[in-house]
Amino acid sequence: MEYNFTAIEERAKQFWEANEVYKVTQIADKPKYYVLDMFPYPSGAGLHVGHPLGYIASDIYARFKRLKGFNVLHPMGFDAFGLPAEQYAIKTGQHPAITTEKNIDTYKKQLAKVGFSYDWSREVSTCDPNYYKWTQWVFLQLYKSWYNKDKDKAEAIDSLMAHFKQNGNTNLNAACSDEQETFTAEQWATMSEAEQQNTLMNYRLAYQSFATVNWCPELGTVLANDEVKDGLSERGGHPVVRKQMKQWSLRITAYSQRLLDGLETLDWSLSMKEQQRNWIGRSEGATVFFQLADGSGNIEVFTTRPDTIFGATFMVLAPEHELIEKITTEAQKAEIDQYIAYVKSRSDIERQAEKKVTGAFTGTYAINPLNNEKIPIWISEYVLIGYGTGAIMAVPSDDDRDNAFAEKFELPIIDVIDKSDYPGATRHDKLGKMINSGFINGMEVPDAIKATIAKIEEMNIGQGKINYRQRDAGYSRQRYWGEPFPIIYKNDIPYPVAESELPVELPAVDSYKPTGTGEGPLAQNKDWVNVADGGVRETDTMPGYAGSSWYYLRYMDPKNEEQLVGKEALAYWQNVDFYLGGTEHAVGHLLYSRFWFKFLRDRGFIDTPTDEPFQKLVNQGMIQGRSNFVYRVKGTNQFVSYGLRKKYETTPLHVNVNIVKNDILDTEAFRKSSPDYADAEFILEENGTYVCGWEIEKMSKSKYNVVNPDEIVAEYGADCFRMFEMFLGPLEAGKPWDTKGIEGVSKFLKRFWRLFKISENGQPQLSDAKPTDAELKTLHKTIKKVTGDVERLAFNTGVSAFMVCVNELIALKCDKRAILEPLVILLAPFAPFTTEELWQSLGNEGSVHQTTYPVHNEAFIKEDSYQYPIRIGKKVRTKIAFPVQATQAEVEPAVLANEVVAQWIGDKPVKRFVFVQGRIINIVI
RNA sequence: GCCCUUGUAGCCCAAUGGCAGAGGCGACAGUUUUAGAAACUGUACAGUGCUGGUUCGAGUCCAGCCAAGGGUACCA
Known part of the structure; x- marks a missing residue:
């Protein structure tokens, strides 16, 4: 019978569904394994051949682990809130819920064609109120928590309030907004409700503040730092400007160090960890206060090079720095105002595209605290308000940007480091001996850094400090299609909605358009906004990463109405063993998820052995x-x-x-x-x-190079599609899709099918005779190779091993059941449909995917003798067979006596005889 | 600029430091066929981006350079 994949796929699908083959339950006596795909955003365009690559790889792995005796959790769901559905709604008036549901449906149909072993009864969708109830709940917990730096963990806000009552905020080591001033217990007691709430807000892990945000006028919303690329919105590519707005943020910076440290324990790619490290951006240095020359105040700077302080010949403030207005002299006011206007007129894109050296002088001077020199204070856009203190001490002799600035504005340059001992060292290297630097003269740079920090601490003008580039994460979006905040304002003070009232459901609105005033579409629905007792609801919604930061926990216990995940389910499944997804989520999703996991664990909401959610992470390459x-x-x-x-x-x-x-x-x-x-x-x-x-x-509509998986599946079958995707190349490598190679895999499947000699009535015509040594060798070699390849995720070489195997069995004219049946199981993770058909036609009960994986027997693979290549000089000159267990002592005389060998050696002395058992013999002359 | 990854046949890709080729595509020749397709058999094609180094032995390890892809950037 011909290989008819369409009929085979139909039968297998029905069988799997009728028998709930992929249904997952907790089984106490089986080891668990959690294989997770990054869940997709269901876009209207559907899947192209690039999307399923990772899903196929993880599916093969999940099926493999199941056959190996693990209880495998392998779920799928949808990251369903998001901007495209909302923008489609603006255009067409269709409710995003409707288009989203339609898109999810399309995705599921497409996924079903490829034959994934997902347990769809565990599906989650972030826009489902039963799901986002818990997203809102986590937000409330963040709101009701603060970060205790002494214990290095989050605690309930009650313990903070108790501390305030006792001590004010003295003797407190907490993650806190910069603007918080110190107060005493008495002051706390006399504060108004509003003042107390404002104070607490500076400590909450989900907090509201008046902050400079990335405002995208086109989208009418605020974006997080990782949603902005090159001054443009990641989605849509619209310009982004800085704007001051009242915003919710998550205090992820409280976790910077732990997020950094945790990376050490993870089995992730080097580049992934590196991206997170860069994003967190830890740098060690010091903060130093510089007095204004007239004694009217001071300026705090952060520097990683306190050793170069004797070379600080001027200071530079960011144009947005609050001191500028205060310190600018009358004479310089016009120039400064003009410069600030110029900076404001420049978008981020312009700033990044053309890096011009620009600036203006405030007319004011500061005192360099270590050499008491009077140094001018300038402002320039090269100093960023968002990093460090928004002010620097400029050392033109040891910093490229300061140097360019000094040259342009003719400011003095003092050399402070003699690099003559280090040829080739640049300004960026922390190398050399200090010169022109008072008490640190003659010291090497690392010692000078330590000595300077000690000195400024002793002088009480600064201290050693670790600075992080990472900012708190903006959490407000002026959008419709997201989770509403469970927050109600009374007299402008935000209060949490009672947990018993969750979820706060998304109401209907007349229009999905941004209002342009900075308020989201929800503000239009007054019935919803105004609550009974005069309160007003928060009208912003949560960002995309809210729902995706914890979804992997929900799969463990998707129907639980009491908790976000039940204790028992969590105790069994713990965390994700193998997570597969794209690199594009390196600093967004993966950082937020790690943060939420640590937070939930700190507060005791989840109890797991480690505080990392994704132990092993693999990034599939882009097709x-x-x-x-x-x-x-x-x-x-x-x-x-x-x-x-x-x-x-x-x-x-x-x-x-x-x-x-x-x-x-x-x-x-x-x-x-x-x-x-x-x-x-x-x-x-x-x-x-x-x-x-x-x-x-890149695969995209506009380039007319999009290939739809549905068409490939229809033409070649799902198993062929799966195997071809894997055959394209290593999982992690980016590679181009080129349909013409698919014929090879298609031929393989037909040849494999033909081995079983299926008659017209569907019966295989196989022999029950004892297999030959050659047949056994092929079988066991293949089991060994494929098992190893799947374990190290080398699916491309695994597919090729199957091809070799089939080629060999055809050459051997093999029709032995004892050989072919184990191969059906071995191939099952790769080609689930075809193998199901063959398995059942061989008369087996149940699904091939619920049987046991074959184990290879080394005895069938082992050879008695090995053809040693004999290498003399650079080349292999001859080959001589020896028993595999032969030792050098046994082999050496025979080799030297060999005619060809003797001829190559001639009368030269043998300097060395290298014998590597089972590999090679190398004669050095 | 900095960080990461990758450079092997016309193409996609293999090769625990040990004979550069497993597999596939494509090409060519043949068997079969009225012809084509399919199937089968066979053939050709690189010395591993470049320059050094370590080693008995380097595609593999190390250094520098070149190229491509990805990430990131006035981060003090």
């Missing part, structure tokens, strides 16, 4: 598109083939890859593809074909 081009002769409707294009002046145009086969254009289809091309003429190659150019690019 790129392979675009095809036609070359239009300029000013004509003539198209010239690739090989001849240089003879003309041409414009390359993208052409739909679906009408190109092996780079040869279907010219008729091309003419039909657009009215513009209806009467196109072609200048062809000598053999009469039109050859297209090609390029590897």
Whole structure:
């Protein structure tokens, strides 16, 4: 019987569903294994062939682990809140809930075609009120918590209030907003309700503040730092400007050090950890106060190079620095105002695109505290208000930017480091001996740093400090399609909604458009906004990362109405053993999830052995598109083939890859593809074909290089699609999709099928005879190779091992059940449909996916003798067979006596005889 | 600029420091066929981006450079 994958897939799907083959329950006596895919945002465009790559890999792994005896949790869900649905709603008036549901449905249908072993009864969707109830609940817990730095963990806000009552905020080591002033217990007691709440707000882990935010006018919302790339919004590419707004934020900076330290324990790729480290951006240095020359105040700076302080010949403030107004002299006021206006006129993109040296002098001086020199105070856009203290001591001799600034504005430069002992060292290297630097003269840089910090601490003008680049995470979005905040304002003071009233459901609105005033669409619905006792609801919604920061916990216990995850379920599943997803979430999702996990654990809401949610993380590479081009002769409707294009002046145009086969254009289809091309003429190659150019690019609609998995599955079958995706290359590497290679995998599956000699009535015609040594060797070699490959996620070489195996068995004319049946199980994780059909046609009860994985027997693989390559000089000269267990002493005389060997050695003395058992013999002469 | 990853046949990719090739695509030749397709058999094609180093032995380890992809950036 022919290999009919469509019928096979239908039967398998029905069988799996009827028998709940992928249903997961907790089984106490089986070891657990949690395989997780990053859940997708269900976009309207559906899946392209790039999306399932990771899902297929994790599915193979999950199926493998199941066959190996693990109880595997392998769920799927949807990150369903988000901007595209809302923007579609603005355009069409359709409620995002409806389009989202439709898109989820499309995704699930597409996923079903590929044959994943998800337990859909555990599906979660972040926009489901039963789910976001718990997202809101976590927010409330963050709101009701503060970070105790002494204990290095989050605590309930009650303990903070008790401390305030007793001691005010003295003797308190807490993560706190910068602007918080000290107060006593008495002061706390006399504070008004509003003052007390404002004070507490400076300590809460979810807090509201008046902050400079990334405001995107086009989207009408605020964005988090990681949602802004190059001054443009990540979604949509709209300009982003800085704006002061009242915003909710999460105090993730309280966890910076723990997020950094935790990386050490994780089995993640180096680059992933590095990205998180860079994002957190820890730097060690010192803060130092510089007095103003007139004694009217001081300026605090952060520096990583306190050793260079004797070379600080001027100071620079960020243009947004609050002191500027106060210290600017009358004479310089006009210049400073003009400069600030100039800076404001420049967008982030302009600032980054052209880095001009610009600045203005305030007219005021400060005193360098270590050499008592009077130094001018400038302002410049190269100093950022958001980093450190927004002010620097400028050391032009040891910093490139300060140097450029000093040269342009003719400010003094004092060399403070003699690098002559370190040839090739640059300003960035912390190397050299101090000069012109008073008490640290002659010290090496690292010693000078320590000595200077000690000195400024002794002088009481500063201290050693660790600074983090990471900012608190903005948590407000002026959008509709997100989780509403469980917050009600009374007299402008925010109060949490009672936990018993969760979820605060998203109400209907008339329009999804941003209001433009900075308020989100929810503000329009007055019935919802105004609550009974005069309170007003928060009208912002939560950001995309809210729902995705904890979804992996919900899969463990998706229906629990009492808790976000039940104790028993958590105790069994603990955390994710293997997480697979794209690198694009390196600093967003993965950082927030780690933060939430640590927080929930600190507060005792979850109890797990470690405080990291994702032990092993693998990033699948991006599948790129392979675009095809036609070359239009300029000013004509003539198209010239690739090989001849240089003879003309041409414009390359993208052409739909679906009408190109092996780079040869279907010219008729091309003419039909657009009215513009209806009467196109072609200048062809000598053999009469039109050859297209090609390029590897991102897969996207606009490049006409999108390949839909549904079509591939329809044409080649799901198993072929799965195996081909894996065969493309190493999982983690980026690689282009090129459909033409798929024939090889398709042939393999047909050849594998044919081995079973399925008759017209569906019965395999196999022999029960004893297998030969050669057949056993092929089987056991393949088991060993494939098992190892799956374990190290080398699915591409695994597929190829199956190909080798089938080629060998065909050559051996093997039709033995004892050989072929174990292979069906071995192949099951890769080709779940075909193997299910074969397994059952072989007369087995139940699913092939619930049986036991075969184990290889080394005895069948072992050879008695080995052909040793004999290497003399740089090359292999001959091969001689020896028993595998032969030792050097036994082998050496025989080798030297060999005719060919003797000829190569001639009369030269043998300097060395290298014998590597089972590998090689190398004779050095 | 800095950080990470990757450079092997026309193409995609293999190769615990040990004979550069497992597999696939494509090409070519043949068997089969009225022809094509499919299937089968066979053939050709690189010395591993470049320059050094370590080693008995380097595609693999180390240093520098070049190229591509990704990340990040006036971060003091």
